Amino acid sequence: MKLLFSNAGAERLDQSVSGRMLCAFDFDGTLAPIVAVPDEARLPDNIRMLLEQIAQHAPIAIITGRSVDDISRRLGFQPDYVVGNHGLEGVPGWEDLAAEHEHACAGWRRQLDQAARGTDWDPGIQLEDKRFSLSVHYRQAEDVARCTRALESVFAKLEPQPRVVGGKYVYNLLMQDRCHKGSALSRLMELSGAKSALYVGDDVTDEDVFRMRRPDILSIRIEPSADSAADYFLPHPRDILRLLEELIARLQAARASNWLREKGDRNDGGNDNGRS
Numbered sequence: 001m002k003l004l005f006s007n008a009g010a011e012r013l014d015q016s017v018s019g020r021m022l023c024a025f026d027f028d029g030t031l032a033p034i035v036a037v038p039d040e041a042r043l044p045d046n047i048r049m050l051l052e053q054i055a056q057h058a059p060i061a062i063i064t065g066r067s068v069d070d071i072s073r074r075l076g077f078q079p080d081y082v083v084g085n086h087g088l089e090g091v092p093g094w095e096d097l098a099a100e101h102e103h104a105c106a107g108w109r110r111q112l113d114q115a116a117r118g119t120d121w122d123p124g125i126q127l128e129d130k131r132f133s134l135s136v137h138y139r140q141a142e143d144v145a146r147c148t149r150a151l152e153s154v155f156a157k158l159e160p161q162p163r164v165v166g167g168k169y170v171y172n173l174l175m176q177d178r179c180h181k182g183s184a185l186s187r188l189m190e191l192s193g194a195k196s197a198l199y200v201g202d203d204v205t206d207e208d209v210f211r212m213r214r215p216d217i218l219s220i221r222i223e224p225s226a227d228s229a230a231d232y233f234l235p236h237p238r239d240i241l242r243l244l245e246e247l248i249a250r251l252q253a254a255r256a257s258n259w260l261r262e263k264g265d266r267n268d269g270g271n272d273n274g275r276s
């Protein structure tokens, strides 16, 4: 994993921007600062304004663990693609897969509600039912170690067995299938005709993108981690601002140089016409 703000990182950014690039971002911990209460997460105005500028030059996708309804209320602008539930919800063409996920999720919800009536259940646990996946938050747990042990033993008994992916004081319960943030991003690249993509994320479910190690995807993690498969990292969450500004500068320069090239082609054409 390399520092993005380095010569190698700058070259890699130049390379990605030179083609038709899809800019994709995770939300919590990437665009929006992490806060103690999930419902209080907000997209800062300065980040939204930079995203709107990027949208003038390149398609934008938000690929989040939140539901599409939830994230859409938080953005304040309309990206080209909004994908929720860790890649399942909102991907054009995948609508038929949703029913199975919804059914499994409702079953887990019932089983967890029953477990919550037991004495081992920490009152700080918060269930976020996102219809196609569940997030079990334990940030407010009275005893985090005890709570995670108890939750893991409950998850082991769930039917059908979910794919349990950890995160920032959260367990995400997902269907065991091929729908994840990585496959969603690949599908969006096909749909948009992108030649390259940039993806920025901060958490465990973002590793589904990073792990693909596609040479045409520039993968960037917020903060370094020895366990991450991302190519590059930003040292601190606040550095997302610098990354967005650097992207805008490159996208504007690429547009200017394309325009100059087009103008040159037109002039050449004019001269040819004059000669013939």
Ligand SMILES: O=P(O)(O)OC[C@H]1O[C@H](O[C@H]2O[C@H](CO)[C@@H](O)[C@H](O)[C@H]2O)[C@H](O)[C@@H](O)[C@@H]1O
Residues within 6 Å of the ligand: 026, 027, 028, 029, 030, 033, 034, 035, 036, 037, 038, 039, 041, 063, 064, 065, 066, 067, 128, 135, 137, 139, 167, 168, 169, 170, 172, 203, 205
């Ligand atoms: O894929 P993401 O956009 O990063 O979403 C991942 C989960 O984010 C939210 O939970 C996390 O952020 C909360 C607000 O900062 C924080 O309180 C919580 O501890 C984090 O786990 C969201 O609530 C989940 O639905 C997302 O799956």
